[in-house]
Amino acid sequence: MQNQELLDSIKRSAKQDRFKGQDYYMIDDLLTDEQKIARDAVREFVRGEISPIIEDCYERAIYPRHLIKGLAELGAFGPSLPEKYGCAGTDETTYGLMMQELERGDSGIRSAASVQGSLVMYPIYRFGSEEQRMKYLPKLAAGEFIGCFGLTEPDHGSNPAGMITNIKEDGDHYILNGAKMWITNSPIADVAVVWAKDEEGVIRGLIVDMDTPGVSAPEIHGKLSLRASITGELVFEDARIPKANLLPNVKGLKGPLSCLTKARYGIAWGALGAAMDCYESALRYSLEREQFGKPIAGFQLTQKKLAEMITEITKAQLLLWRLGGLMDAGKATPAQVSMAKRNNVAMALDIAREARQIHGGMGITNEYPCMRHMMNLETVLTYEGTHDIHLLITGMDVTGLNAFK
Ligand SMILES: Cc1cc2nc3c(=O)[nH]c(=O)nc-3n(C[C@H](O)[C@H](O)[C@H](O)COP(=O)(O)OP(=O)(O)OC[C@H]3O[C@@H](n4cnc5c(N)ncnc54)[C@H](O)[C@@H]3O)c2cc1C
Known part of the structure; x- marks a missing residue:
């Protein structure tokens, strides 16, 4: 459906998006101005274009295709590829922060950007001929091609x-x-x-x-x-x-696997965005919701959940900040990326479940984002290498022994 009338009516009835983001360890101080500007631009896009419609699109299983143009204008498709091909030529942390914000909106929207940038544009750039690059990359960057x-x-x-x-x-x-x-x-x-x-x-x-x-x-x-x-x-x-x-410059499984490394890096950031959204919703709800005469945030059991959530989010932020630097330096190994993907997706899924509990019965409704993120993250846990496959990659990396077969 690309029914503008329906989208407009959904937008009109939509709730306000109050997401602010968390920065418990002042990681913003480690970011460049460009990185923060790119992140904030995507955050605004999510607030204005995704949050108002996403619950309805999710419920009706609608892919909001009309967002592609805006995503392209933000530079969300292959941001770290060179400007010559219509991309922004950003560093890897900027790319990661953009994926964080998009998945804060919805894992499905981030998936669309990841696939376009990391799994389609990146292999054409890395393994394609110059003719193939010029033919496809500018159109993919502009969202003219999906x-x-x-x-x-x-x-x-x-x-x-x-x-x-x-x-x-x-x-x-x-x-x-x-x-x-x-x-x-x-x-x-x-x-x-x-x-x-x-x-x-x-x-x-x-x-x-x-x-x-x-x-x-x-x-x-x-x-x-x-x-x-x-x-x-x-x-x-x-x-x-x-x-x-034919992509002339690659043979063998390393072709698709190197694309997956790039995409998994984006997923590790994206999952963090989903976790941040769930945490923030749970924190706000727990401060507003009263039981037994006081806000539920005042009970130790709720605080245990919230304290553990912000601890895990902070650890994931630090891990990604370092991994971004390693990616830019060309030093990140596929196994390091596997560790980040596995850790952050499992962390986000745990937080989505705990956050859902804090919202009580309301947590199962689409008034709040936790259940949608939780359902989405079940896919994210499985695609681009399952949770267990990434564990085997880490296991093989540290032992030198292959436990895959
Ligand atoms: C919504 C969605 C979108 C997707 N998008 C894409 C896409 O765009 N392009 C694409 O190519 N793919 C895509 N995928 C596919 C995804 O990458 C696969 O689902 C994933 O790689 C797992 O493969 P499988 O589903 O066949 O599970 P299987 O490989 O059958 O695994 C089933 C279970 O067995 C376990 N297992 C398998 N082997 C071992 C082993 N050696 N040791 C221990 N446990 C093992 C797994 O961990 C898993 O728990 C998508 C999947 C989904 C759900």
């Missing part, structure tokens, strides 16, 4: 190396066959970055124009999480892809 990323298959999720989607050479084309599952934005995408095995069994990346005959993207319905995001399949039936659309 992109999606096809790695997961119906029978190969945590183990993408087992993929069966494949390409066979045919003159100046490849013939692409196979299916991808759980693909964010595929039903509305103009272009897909698809990972498939060549005739030698080597994983290659292709840029697939979605109007290619033999390519379809049926929508997946019935999601109880990430409902303000659109998810689908990708089905390839003898689709003829020009050889010029």
Whole structure:
């Protein structure tokens, strides 16, 4: 639905967004002016454009596609890529802060920006030819094109190396066959970055124009999480892809995995945003809600919850600030990013659940954001490497032993 009348009526009836953000350890002092300006611009966008409509979009499982133009104007698509391609050329902390604010609005909206920037634009930039970059990146940055990323298959999720989607050479084309599952934005995408095995069994990346005959993207319905995001399949039936659309500069699983490292970094920041929103809502509610003659914030058990929440949020902020620096210095390892993704998403999910409890019965309604964040975070815990897979990555990193199989 892109029904402007409906959106306007939702906006009119919307509650006020009172989010301020938390900074218990004065981490703002460590940020540059540019970083703070970018964060605050996204915060304003969320306040003005996302908060007023998100509960309704979530309830009705509507992807608010009209936001794409505004997100592009904010520079939310591939912010850290060079200006030459229509991007902002920011540092990695700025990118992270933008994802934090977007997910404070909703994980589904942050997912759309993550996929576009980290999983579609980044591989085209990093592994594509200059011609491919110039053809696709400016349009993706401007939101004129919507992109999606096809790695997961119906029978190969945590183990993408087992993929069966494949390409066979045919003159100046490849013939692409196979299916991808759980693909964010595929039903509305103009272009897909698809990972498939060549005739030698080597994983290659292709840029697939979605109007290619033999390519379809049926929508997946019935999601109880990430409902303000659109998810689908990708089905390839003898689709003829020009050889010029092969990403020339990468072979093997390291191609998709390096995109995932970039996206997981953004997720680690995003999850923090969701946690901050839940904490702040719980703190405010607990100060306003009275039981037994006093605000529930005055009870020790409520304070235990709130104190632990702000402690975990502060630890996550410090971890991300350092990780951002490592990313900029080109020193961050994929295992460090895994640790941050796993820690922060689990932390956010715990906070969403505790915050929901503090809101009592009201916590299960869409008057407050905690339940929506909680439901969303169930997806975030699973996608881009599940909670347990990231644990195995850390385990392998510290022991040198592979416990995957
Ligand atoms: C809403 C949504 C959007 C998504 N968007 C995208 C997208 O845009 N593009 C894309 O390519 N994918 C996308 N995904 C897919 C996502 O990345 C996968 O769901 C995820 O990688 C897990 O794969 P799976 O669902 O097949 O679970 P499985 O791999 O089947 O895992 C099931 C369970 O088994 C556990 N497990 C698996 N292997 C091991 C092991 N070796 N040791 C211990 N435990 C193990 C897992 O931790 C998990 O708990 C999306 C998923 C969702 C839900």
